[in-house]
Amino acid sequence: MPRPNPLLIASTAHSIQATFDRHHGDSPAPFNSLNVSFAVGDKKEYVASNRRIIKQTLGISSLVSARQVHGDLILAVKEVPANDVEQDGFDALVTDRKGVGLMIQHADCQAILLHDPVQSAIAAIHCGWRGSVIGIIEKTVRAMSACYSCRPEDITAAISPYLGPCCAEFINHRLELPASFLSFQERDNFFDFWQISRWQLIAAGLLAANIQTAGICTSCSPDFFSYRRTVRRGSGITGRNCTIIALP
Numbered sequence: 001m002p003r004p005n006p007l008l009i010a011s012t013a014h015s016i017q018a019t020f021d022r023h024h025g026d027s028p029a030p031f032n033s034l035n036v037s038f039a040v041g042d043k044k045e046y047v048a049s050n051r052r053i054i055k056q057t058l059g060i061s062s063l064v065s066a067r068q069v070h071g072d073l074i075l076a077v078k079e080v081p082a083n084d085v086e087q088d089g090f091d092a093l094v095t096d097r098k099g100v101g102l103m104i105q106h107a108d109c110q111a112i113l114l115h116d117p118v119q120s121a122i123a124a125i126h127c128g129w130r131g132s133v134i135g136i137i138e139k140t141v142r143a144m145s146a147c148y149s150c151r152p153e154d155i156t157a158a159i160s161p162y163l164g165p166c167c168a169e170f171i172n173h174r175l176e177l178p179a180s181f182l183s184f185q186e187r188d189n190f191f192d193f194w195q196i197s198r199w200q201l202i203a204a205g206l207l208a209a210n211i212q213t214a215g216i217c218t219s220c221s222p223d224f225f226s227y228r229r230t231v232r233r234g235s236g237i238t239g240r241n242c243t244i245i246a247l248p
Helices: 044-058 129-134 136-148 179-184 193-203 227-232
Strands: 016-020 062-067 074-077 085-088 092-095 100-106 110-116 121-127 156-159 185-187 211-213 241-246
Touching: 016 044, 016 110, 044 062, 044 241, 062 074, 062 092, 074 136, 092 100, 092 136, 100 110, 100 121, 110 136, 110 193, 110 241, 121 129, 121 136, 121 241, 129 136, 129 193, 136 193, 156 193, 179 185, 179 193, 193 211
Parallel strands: 062 085, 062 100, 074 092, 156 211
Antiparallel strands: 016 241, 092 121, 100 241, 110 121, 110 156
């Protein structure tokens, strides 16, 4: 079987950053095929195999992930685990430990990777619309500053494929989204959360030149798992993509 091809990978002496599409894994339909989530109904042995494939592709020994809840709790990873670890209730991960991959699982939500090459610290954020509303991006930047003395202007950011402004429809946005998001409304009920995240990163102190956005809509692209796309087709059952950052 061909190896997965990470789409957004920046592998340097300082960091490994990768977003994987849904291809070249072991899971059968409807999770075909590189599903990384244990929580969507896929068999555990397939998910475990897919995670091993990803670690081998990136050359890392262990993964830390979370059973994400669309909240704003941040887990500081202080030791490199001998085996993969998945913690309940966190939506952002930070570390300065080398060799461990921080993994976000997503299907239409954003994964945002942060890297400070000066202090050698990294973070991975799960950010759906609820995360945007409660400010998880700014809180994670602050956590990097508190834990590792990072300066926001030294931090680079990469935003994964996500639900684009073409498909990010919020018919209840007057109840769900703050008034400050209205300037990112593309047309009736449709919002550009790619730009909202850029705006929030800059507000947290990052330099605009240090922010990279994939610009790929997961709902439009068949190469990615998309919850919203499967709901439109009457199912709502799908796998999860993954985005990972590690210090080599």
